[in-house]
Amino acid sequence: MDTSPTPAFAAIAQGDAAPQHGPRPLPLFLNILWRETEGDAGLRRRAFQGLRRYQEAKRPPPRPAPAIFAHAGSAKLLRYGTKNGRAPVVFVPSLINPPQVLDLSENRSMLRHMAAAGHDAYLVDWGAPAADDQGLDLERHVTERLLPMLAALPQPPILVGYCLGGSLVIGAAASHPARAVAVIAAPWNFDGFPPADRELIEGLWHGSKPVCERLGYVPMEVLQSGFWAMDPTRTIRKYAAFADVTPGSSGEHAFLSVEDWANGGPPLTYAAGRDLFERFYAANASGLGKWKIAGKVVDPAALHCATFSISSATDRIVPASAAPVMAKVETLKLGHVGMIVGSQARQLLWEPLSGWLSSHGG
Known part of the structure; x- marks a missing residue:
């Protein structure tokens, strides 16, 4: 089976898609997408469509802050x-x-x-x-x-x-x-917590700690990668489902709002x-x-x-x-x-x- 990236994958990986919106970190997300859709070309296609739609969608202006x-x-x-x-x-x-x-x-x-x-x-x-x-x-x-x-x-x-x-x-x-x-x-x-989840988090921290210590903070991407690893299948399938959501619907607005929140945020202090x-x-x-x-x-x-x-x-x-x-x-x-x-x-x-x-x- 040919597992080389499709043109869509390559385009997104090279930054041709709108980079201002996540998922963060994008390279890891793409790796998960490629792995989770291996053997299912339809799911892969819809996941990429959902991803590009998410990246290119227009957001409403922010409301005034309290x-x-x-x-x-x-x-x-x-x-x-x-x-x-x-x-x-x-x-x-x-x-x-x-x-x-x-x-x-x-x-x-x-x-x-x-x-x-x-x-x-x-x-x-x-x-x-x-x-x-x-x-x-x-x-x-x-x-x-x-x-x-x-x-x-x-x-x-x-x-x-x-x-x-x-x-x-x-x-x-x-x-x-x-x-x-x-x-x-x-x-x-x-x-x-399930032992497997604690082991996953321990491994994530073991691999990230030296860099975080040098930086003086823990980038949000480190934490996000842990959340994705807990349920990678759901992470990809929700983007595939988003490809079919009616444009302008409450479902579209809800997905954009939640994903923008989940992919945003400052780092933690070290x-x-x-x-x-x-x-x-x-x-x-x-x-x-x-x-x-x-x-x-x-x-x-x-x-x-x-x-x-x-x-x-x-x-x-x-x-x-x-x-x-x-x-x-x-x-x-x-x-x-x-x-x-x-x-x-x-x-x-x-x-x-x-x-x-x-x-x-x-």
Whole structure:
């Protein structure tokens, strides 16, 4: 069988397609595409069509950004709600990928939904690390970025963390008064990850660490390659399916928004990346009660406030078995991103979470 690249493959690899849109890193994506479609010429053709369509599609102009309420270093606290006497509700995204997954588009925005429901909602934007931030580990992201912004609020907030942001929220609540804490798809007990996934991440970090150490940061492409490796078949098939989506439809807009988010974002600081890969994934410091903030062990069970952990039985990135155990626990059947921006997100997550926030003063 001839496995040499097709003209379409060669053209894209040489940069003839619009380079301003991902996937990132493109050479790795193309290698995965070529491998996953070997023996299926139709799937390969549709995947390339979907890829080119994604790269060349026009995007709407960005919406105006919310007002900045506070900042600490490169991080900003954006305000979506208004003063109404309720406790402020601070949404904390992961350090990986941009924060706009929580404010993705006009009809897929958890933050704007919460503001419309009457919550005084805020969103943390971690920003891009500065040149001298390479020593900013996960603990210092809490103590030097998150906590100073929370201190600017008029009263103790309700904290809501998504993905790694949930882990950081638990750390913040252990050091700062919080009215309540909710986490969504938060990795905590890393022994709950499939061994094969932890081995994959360990190998990825082993190969990338020397370069990351020299750079002083962990490029987003390193993290993205790990996500792709967990489910390469799905990575390619979603682009093949995109080739058949109706132009101008809500499905097209949703795909573009999600993929632009997934392929974007600044790097992690080197120290934060090292913590994530070595102390969390490899050593399970959080799950074993060995992660400390300001010298104090962070324990979700010891938080002096209402707590709520939401996970998903079909989450491929953070399995439900890795979620922290909290006073209230709920397990959905939505994907890691689908639970935030999917067609069922409003009904199954946004609205129940809004009700819980209201019941605790938010």
